Amino acid sequence: MISKTTIDQVYETARLEEVIGDFVQLKKSGSNFKGLSPFSDERTPSFMVSPVKQIWKDFSSGKGGNVVAFLMEHEHFTYPEAIKYLAKKYNIEIEETEQTDEQKEQANERESMFLVSEYANTYFIKTLWETEPGKAIALSYFKERGFTDETIKKFGLGFNPNEWEAFTKSALDNGYQLEYLAKTGLTIVKEHAEGETKKFDRFKGRVMFPIHSMSGRVLGFGGRILTNDKKAAKYLNSPESNIYHKSKVLYGIYYAKKAIAKEDRCYLVEGYTDVIQMHQRGIENVVSSSGTALTPEQIRLINRLTKNITVLFDGDAAGLRASLRGIDLILEQGMNVKVCSFPEGEDPDSFAKNNAYEDVVLYLEENAKDFIQFKTSLLAEEAANDPIKRADTVRDIVNSISKIPDQIQKEIYIQECAKIMQISEEVLYNTLAQIDKKGAADANKKIKQEQKAFEVVKNDQVVEKVDVQYELERKIIGILILYGFESDEFEDLVLRENDEGDLVMTSELSTLKVFEKIFLNLQEDEVEFTNETFRKVYFQLISEMNEKDSFQIKDFVNNLSQDYTNEVTSILMEEEKYDIHDWERKDIYPKMKRNSLVQLVDETVLTLRSFLVKKVVSSLQNKTLQNEDNSEILKEINDYNNLHVLLNKRLGRVLSF
Structure with a gap:
């Protein structure tokens, strides 16, 4: 703990x-x-x-x-x-007590899989640096690739011995369960008819590349074989598991995220060594899709850090054409795409290895083309003087432009395409309109199919009523957290009988903290919160504010049970949502709560009191239907009605400030 x-x-x-x-x-x-x-x-x-x-x-x-x-x-x-x-x-030393065996057993499946993956990473690193085969075979391979010791250690590169169950045996000997070794794909388990279980290492005899999440957790591995076994795959990845989904992961994102945000650009390459070599050369805003086809989830991962992607291609023409599909996916996400290809026979790995940092940066700056220029030159070269192929090329390019969500960008790209392909803008706009029309028709068709699949008989729609008490209780919690410790001058309402014996509302001014004002008013009417979350948060707030000399919102939220955090956060960020839309830039100024604190407190408490009085009156009226002698109940109803009128008069005064 x-x-x-x-x-x-x-x-x-x-x-x-x-x-x-x-x-x-x-x-x-x-x-x-x-x-x-x-x-x-x-x-x-x-x-x-x-x-x-x-x-x-x-x-x-x-x-x-x-x-x-x-x-x-x-x-x-x-x-x-x-x-x-x-x-x-934040380099804070952790003080903790040793976990018992029972506590270890209670760890959930995902956590157990992460623990197994972390152990595997440690094992592979140790095998690389501390065993003879590791140093002689794997370390030599990495050095031949041009990786320094510092780079190898930074990326946690390792080695799994060329033995059937070296890693599996070590993991089992250290207390890790075979169940999780199998679920992470590190160990392959096969049951034989005789009831015998065979187990062996998935990554036998491979150099290891750990694949990290954005926060640095080891999700899985990529392994490269070092022998000339033609039956074995050159690269092998961890299988899909509860912690590793290759379509949602980018290799190197953990090491690149800060540089991507700082440079406001991400370089997208194909393989592990491309990422590592570029990092070693000093260009750190680089990630890889790890040899898999680019997915929308991977693009959205980059989109959180920057809107700008430069796709780096090998000089292989066939590879270029195959990768154009990924560009359309990037455009669909509303991102800005540039493309840069290397000289024939070069890839990001070899180019970064053989050139100085300044030369690599200069090459990327000078050769990165806008996607439309790149795609046009690539496809136009293929079409040459063939009119049919040329028409197909134009249609292909317009199809890519149709993926862009921003209308202004679309128009600019249409103009650019018309200039490069020497074709009228009108023809391109017509083609674009046809594609958009077909896309809309396909979308409508899909919606109708989904509606048909989930067809429901429509009943008369019942408009859901607003839960007034819930909203008022929620509002009180918000006032307490944001302003509870602030002091102000409040007009206290006191009910007194006049000479005629009627209840009249008199006022007295007093300086109170907001939480004191609310607590006293609610206690006066013996008001209890009906919402369980609000009730518990309310008592925790009042208790802390009574006992402490100061109140910090972040300390309160940090000590709050996770069950209540989401609701409390929603309340606290109520006003911040206006900032999202930048209303003030449109000359619209939302009214903020702090501008009239006394009014806000009085209005909320009075409204709640008035609402509760109304509920009591309604309950008493129902009782009159069950009794013959209702004189006492009617008198009580009359008293509450008078109180309701007085509260509403006071409420009217508050609202008219």
Whole structure:
């Protein structure tokens, strides 16, 4: 278990905007930051980070919380893993007690798979540097590729011995379960008819490339064979598992994320060694799709950090054509694409290895073409003087332009294409319109098919009523957290009988803290919160504010149970959502709560009291239907009605400020 001292130090040191900035490109928006949601597919920012409150809110998915909640949601960390990640990031020494065997057994499946992968990575590294076969075969291979010791260690490169079960035996001897070795794909298990179980290493005799998540966790491995066995695949990847989904992972993203955000550009290459060699040369904003076809999920991973991608191709013409499909996918995500190909016979690995940093940077700057120029020159060269092929080329290029969501960009690219292909813009616009029309028709057809598949008999629609008490309780929690410790002059309402025996409302001015004002008013009417979350949060707030000399929002949220964090974050970020739309740039100024604190408190408390009185009256009226003698009940109803009238008169005064 991690000590409370360590946890407190982590919360005190960690900066939410810095941690989230490692995963999402954040831009300043007033006193906050905003960015694209890392939890949903979107093109306009709905993700908000508040450095002051040290909380985040994703308005597209409804998720929110503090720095630990983000890591638990985004990286699927357990609470201890999130604390350890932050401690490592901020160089905080972790104090913890030894886990018992029982606690280890209780670790969930994903955590167990991560532990196995981390052990495998450690084992492969140790085998590379500390065994004779590792040094003689694998280390020599890496050195031949031009990798320095520093680079090999940075990327955690390793070696699995050329033995059937060297790794598996070591893992089992160290207490790791065969179940998780099999589920991660590190060990292949085969059951024979006689009931005998055979197990052997998947990556036998291969140099190892660990594949990391954006936060640095080992998800899987790529292994390259070093022998001339023609029956074995040259490269072998971990199979799909509960922690490794190759379509959602980019090799090198952990090492490249900061450079991508800083340079506001990502270089996309094909293989592991391309990434490593470019890093070694000093160009660190490089990732690879690991030899698999590029996917929308991988593109969205880059999109969180930058809008600009430069795809680096080998000089192989066949490879260039095959990779053009990936460009269309990038365009669909609304990103800016450039393409750079290397001289024939060269790839990013060899070019970075054989040229100085300045020469590589200069080459990329001078040879990176806009996708339309690149695709046009490539396809036009193939079409040559063949009119049919030329027409197909134009159609192919316009089809790529149709993928772009931004209309202005579309128009610019149409003009560019018309100039290069020497064809009228009108023809290209007509072709584009036809493609867009077909796309819309296909989309409508798909929607209709989905509707048909889930056809439901329509009943008379019932409009869902607003839960007034829920909204008012929610509003009170928000006021308490944001302004509870502030003092102001309040007009207290006191009910007194006049000379005629009627109840009249009199007012008395007093200076109170906001939480005191709310607590006293709710106690006066013996009001209890009906929502369980709000009730527990309310008592925790009142207790802390009564006992402490100061109140910090981030400390309160950090100590809050995870069950309540999402609801509380939604309340706290209510006003921040206006920043997402930049209303002030459109001369629209949303009214902020702090501008009239006394009015806000009075209005909310009075409205709740008035609502509850109305509920009591309704309940009493129902009782009159069940009794013969209703004189006492009617008198009570009359008293409550008078109170309701007085409260509403007072409420009218508050609203007219």
